[in-house]
Amino acid sequence: MEDRKPDYENWSHGSLLRRVGELEWELKEQAARFETSSSSSSSSSILKVPPHPKPSRTSRIFDPSKYSTRLIALKFAYLGQRYNGFEYHKNNKTPLPTVEEAFWTALSKAKLIFPVGKEGLKVGEVNWEGCGYSKCGRTDKGVSAFGQVVGIRVRSNRPVGRDKDLKYSLENGGCHIEKEEVHSSDAQAIKMASDNVSYSSPPYDDPNDEPTTPRDPIPLDPIPFDPIKGEIPYPQILNRILPEDVRILAWCPSPPLDFSARFSCKERRYRYFFTQPAFAPTPGSTGLLGSGGDGRARRREGWLDIPAMREAAKAFEGSHDFRNFCKIDPGKQITNFERRIFFADIEEVDPRNAPVGYVGRPGFGPFESSTSPLSNPPEDSRDDEMATPRIYTFTVYGSAFLWHQVRSMVAILFLIGQGLEQPSLVSALLDIKANPTRPMYEMATDAPLVLWDCIFPQEGSESRGDALEWIYVGDDRMAESGKTLGSTVGDGKFGTGGVVDDVWKVWRKRKIDEILAGMLLDVAIGQGNEEGSGVVKTKSQRVFDGGNSPSMKGTYVPVLNRSRTESVEVVNERYIAKKRLLDEGLEGPAFRHVVLNREEGNE
Numbered sequence: 001m002e003d004r005k006p007d008y009e010n011w012s013h014g015s016l017l018r019r020v021g022e023l024e025w026e027l028k029e030q031a032a033r034f035e036t037s038s039s040s041s042s043s044s045s046i047l048k049v050p051p052h053p054k055p056s057r058t059s060r061i062f063d064p065s066k067y068s069t070r071l072i073a074l075k076f077a078y079l080g081q082r083y084n085g086f087e088y089h090k091n092n093k094t095p096l097p098t099v100e101e102a103f104w105t106a107l108s109k110a111k112l113i114f115p116v117g118k119e120g121l122k123v124g125e126v127n128w129e130g131c132g133y134s135k136c137g138r139t140d141k142g143v144s145a146f147g148q149v150v151g152i153r154v155r156s157n158r159p160v161g162r163d164k165d166l167k168y169s170l171e172n173g174g175c176h177i178e179k180e181e182v183h184s185s186d187a188q189a190i191k192m193a194s195d196n197v198s199y200s201s202p203p204y205d206d207p208n209d210e211p212t213t214p215r216d217p218i219p220l221d222p223i224p225f226d227p228i229k230g231e232i233p234y235p236q237i238l239n240r241i242l243p244e245d246v247r248i249l250a251w252c253p254s255p256p257l258d259f260s261a262r263f264s265c266k267e268r269r270y271r272y273f274f275t276q277p278a279f280a281p282t283p284g285s286t287g288l289l290g291s292g293g294d295g296r297a298r299r300r301e302g303w304l305d306i307p308a309m310r311e312a313a314k315a316f317e318g319s320h321d322f323r324n325f326c327k328i329d330p331g332k333q334i335t336n337f338e339r340r341i342f343f344a345d346i347e348e349v350d351p352r353n354a355p356v357g358y359v360g361r362p363g364f365g366p367f368e369s370s371t372s373p374l375s376n377p378p379e380d381s382r383d384d385e386m387a388t389p390r391i392y393t394f395t396v397y398g399s400a401f402l403w404h405q406v407r408s409m410v411a412i413l414f415l416i417g418q419g420l421e422q423p424s425l426v427s428a429l430l431d432i433k434a435n436p437t438r439p440m441y442e443m444a445t446d447a448p449l450v451l452w453d454c455i456f457p458q459e460g461s462e463s464r465g466d467a468l469e470w471i472y473v474g475d476d477r478m479a480e481s482g483k484t485l486g487s488t489v490g491d492g493k494f495g496t497g498g499v500v501d502d503v504w505k506v507w508r509k510r511k512i513d514e515i516l517a518g519m520l521l522d523v524a525i526g527q528g529n530e531e532g533s534g535v536v537k538t539k540s541q542r543v544f545d546g547g548n549s550p551s552m553k554g555t556y557v558p559v560l561n562r563s564r565t566e567s568v569e570v571v572n573e574r575y576i577a578k579k580r581l582l583d584e585g586l587e588g589p590a591f592r593h594v595v596l597n598r599e600e601g602n603e
Helices: 013-036 040-047 099-109 184-195 234-241 306-314 405-417 424-430 476-485 499-525 568-583
Strands: 068-078 144-156 246-252 267-276 318-321 338-349 390-398 449-455
Touching: 068 234, 099 144, 099 234, 099 246, 234 246, 234 499, 246 499, 267 405, 306 338, 306 390, 306 405, 306 424, 338 405, 390 405, 405 424, 405 449
Parallel strands: 144 449
Antiparallel strands: 068 144, 068 246, 267 390, 267 449, 318 338, 338 390
């Protein structure tokens, strides 16, 4: 007679509970008997079944040939103080990492690039070969950027076709897109983005920073694909890997096929930040400058003459030879120093709008209906009396810039702002016939300088507007692609892991440092004598260069009366002569310090 299994489906709830209790009791009794049994060896073999060995974890081999690639542009920002500039130099070990190293590491970890010839690379060595890589600005050590742009060929979500011999129309650039799948406003971007999708790997040779034309894509079978919403969320992925002070802000799915971040950029914009006063003013008569004999009130040391700086800045506008406002790099053998400046001015940063002024906008206030975090905002006072230091920028837009050009321009403006030079000095230094060689003066410090934006106008157009279509973090289409990373990722702008939250943490840490240092200044001022009667007047001139404190320069010598550097022609010829001797193996000890083929950044 067969044993029938109990039909638990028809049991009542109480019966099931009792049965569970019985089974638990029986199990405990059976375990106790086995533990006390003299034949534990046989019983233990039943109870203690050896666990199955875990299979050894093998690293997954990433096969680039299984993925399509596409040319895109990335716009990103970084705070430059922790970096040795943007550009990575092979065989040139620097005390700090470069931004380019961090960028390359993130792209490599995310398996977004497939460089060729990487087998012999050392740990941390950067290799862009085969990636179609180009960069716009090459900022120096300590300089930041809020609108840096690179072009690069990356892995794409676009499915690789199954039948390479299938013939189909290239009407949509190789991507089959139904009209109902995309918004009408996305049509042009999708068409251009589709044109940049390629299906062979790697599709590019090393561009060597020169514009190149890619090979035609290999036609594969059409698979429905939205090259924006269906694409890899590049900003979200990279921002998960990059350091907290380097953030991807946007990507462009549709750069021209011959796009070069360096050569396609027709305008670069810089901003150099400084405070007013520039450094701590000294109270009393000791801190006053000049004799006051011209009838005007004597200016106190530390305060800058903003109108005079603004007048001088306007003299930079137009096309000029800027050899007296740069550092000559003989390795490049530059002979043309003419550059065009579209705009130059001294601008005040409105404290109501920046920094972090967005918290005063509707939607960011303390309550649901708040239009401002302040219920009774103070009236704006625009007179010369002020409660806290103001922030200004030297803002300059130009077609291109020479090495250290912006920092040299700012250094002269600071001398004018301190009353040590007249605004006419700018025009005098731009007059190459009157001043063919550069007077010796120190350029402004690096930290306050920011590459603010890079502009890519329509080819052949006289408009200076940016023609690239940028998909910024926060775009609805970014939220669609971000869903592939999980429900908490979203559009990559707000919330955990978003750009705003990440940068807020960086800002707040440094803001607290600023607040505490400022409060300490107030404490120090409020103790003891506030009149400054005990200050000893120094004969050494204090000169502001954009740093945290002025430099002591002794007796001030006007710029046009100083010693001059050698002419461009002499510097270039000496370099060629030294290089020739090195190439011929005839160099002596005097030449061994020369570093050849050095490639430096713009600013």
